[in-house]
Amino acid sequence: MSLRIFVSRDAGAVAVGADEVAVALAQAATKRGCAVEIIRTGSRGLYWLEPMVEVATPKGRVAFGPVTASDAASVLEAMLADGPHPLRLGITEEIPWLRRQTRLTFARCGVIDPRSLEDYGAHGGYKGLERALTLTQDSILADVTTSGLRGRGGAGFPTGIKWKTVAQTSADRKYIVCNADEGDSGTFADRMIMEGDPFVVIEGMAIAGIAVGATKGYIYIRSEYPHAVEAMNAAITAARRGGYLGPRIGSTSHSFDLEVRVGAGAYVCGEETSLLESLEGRRGIVRAKPPLPAHKGLFGKPTVINNVLSFAAIPFILAGGAKAYADFGLGRSRGTMPIQLAGNVKHGGLFEVAFGITLGELVDDIGGGTFTGRPVRAVQVGGPLGAYFPRALFDTPFDYEAFAARDGLIGHGGIVVFDDTVDMSKQARFAMEFCGIESCGKCTPCRIGSTRGAETIDKIRAGERVAENIDVIEDLCNTMKFGSLCALGGFTPYPVMSALKHFREDFGPAPTRLQAAE
């Protein structure tokens, strides 16, 4: 029997040499004359251990990492002998970092071959859709509502209510749109699930289609994610062949088909109405709401638009797990959240866990602090539009409301860690600069405010009338927060104001800042 070896094909693993490791393992096996089958999976999400290589054993998969091409021969020997190796991590499932997680959405990611519909089915795939096909629309909607699932893109709107609105709006056509324009720095969960378990996204979207009576769906993926585009396209083709997409799904009267559309480098298209404009072939200019997309969305038709992770959570919920899903969590934040630890962090990766875990546990305990070994000074939670948190707020539980109460947001669940060399007025300036680069230009507070904001922070950094200019920034942030049409202009004040509030010593002429750093 040949040895079954698993190597990730996730872009994050490929970026650190997984392809070379896979080739080297195959060559080592040929040289040694042993039969191996190398299966390319998604990533388990333990990125500091990538490229991570696993081998199937009677006790379960055993992991090695981080493996380089030059380690391939010795790792192969250790696999064959079931012997020791400096890179041996033990049974994968028993690695504490994985064991502490509650993997509902990411249960299969890193385990299965993302190109294989059979593998997906063998690991519990399509149970949710099969059950949904036997239910009425109302029962499907009831399950989604019971689960307490809220939009994982950042806004946290209850998914059940959104779907119900679309279901109740009559139209000749309706659409399901998956927002895979994951532009927030520090987030990569959408990319991981699309590359590692694309069928779960397809299944979630198909269930949405049945629930609201839509027959066509689009997945809008950012162009910065070529691996995800390839994975989704391959999975759509396989799902069609397997009868899970297209006319008469599972030999029922329901039809549903999907198409991937690729963005073109505009961050603002992650905003849902801008994304819809882009899908229609126009400039990604934000629409005023109302009308809500649920009433008038894509091409003016009722549209369910959800984040990748929201759709990916659906199959578990519909496979009889609605109550189980809701049993996880805290307060009004039910279920699990795939949290992403990134930036200057020792143990960076994907950590799916029930809501309620504190920021400090995530950063210090699970993340292990910084990889530079210096003290953690600040973390930015929720992407470029999220607030910077100082250590003093590390007791904040990961929960939509708890973060909002501390003038922050969990957004898409990304946490970027910074050590004590960070210059927070520079980070605040970057937030304004980024908003200026990416503003769609429709509303004045965002378009002009971002440029004026960057200029004013430059003045503060140059020591020019610091107190007055800080007042200007506060006033400007207030205008942007309440006067912008969408979250780009409306939330840029979060990183700026939090930096100003918690790290005031960094706002002043350079000498003060340098003294403060010492």
Place this chain on the structure above:
Amino acid sequence: MTDYEPWNATRGAEIIAEHTHLEGATLVILHAFQETFGYVPEPALPMIASALNVSRAEVHGVFTFYHDFRHKPAGRHVLKLCRAEACQAAGGDALAARAETRLGIALGSTTPDERVTLEPIYCLGLCATAPSAMLDGRVIGRLDEARLDALVAEAQR
């Protein structure tokens, strides 16, 4: 690097014809042009406008809105450095400055010999293996000075 076809109006018309049946086809067509020719040639815009029955200004507006679309060919190699927060936290600022010095150009420009285009990118989703880069579509993580220098040298070849 990728080999692109030289601009050819007949080929352009074929590309448009392949996609006009799609809903909201403008971006799809612009992408197809760029994949074929390496950029979106000026004469393509009125052709797209006429095929989709929209104004030339509308197509121009779409073309110029998105960072990805080029109005002239890039250098033979395109090196993109992530400039977003996670990569900044991991030392990306210094690496970007180093790349600019090595190539003698600023981010967003092409070397005079048209070998290398150096561009900022805002997040490749490789934030747990930061800093990251992309060279002609190939992703690279855990960038340090040595790996960056090797990438720059590779791009200059």
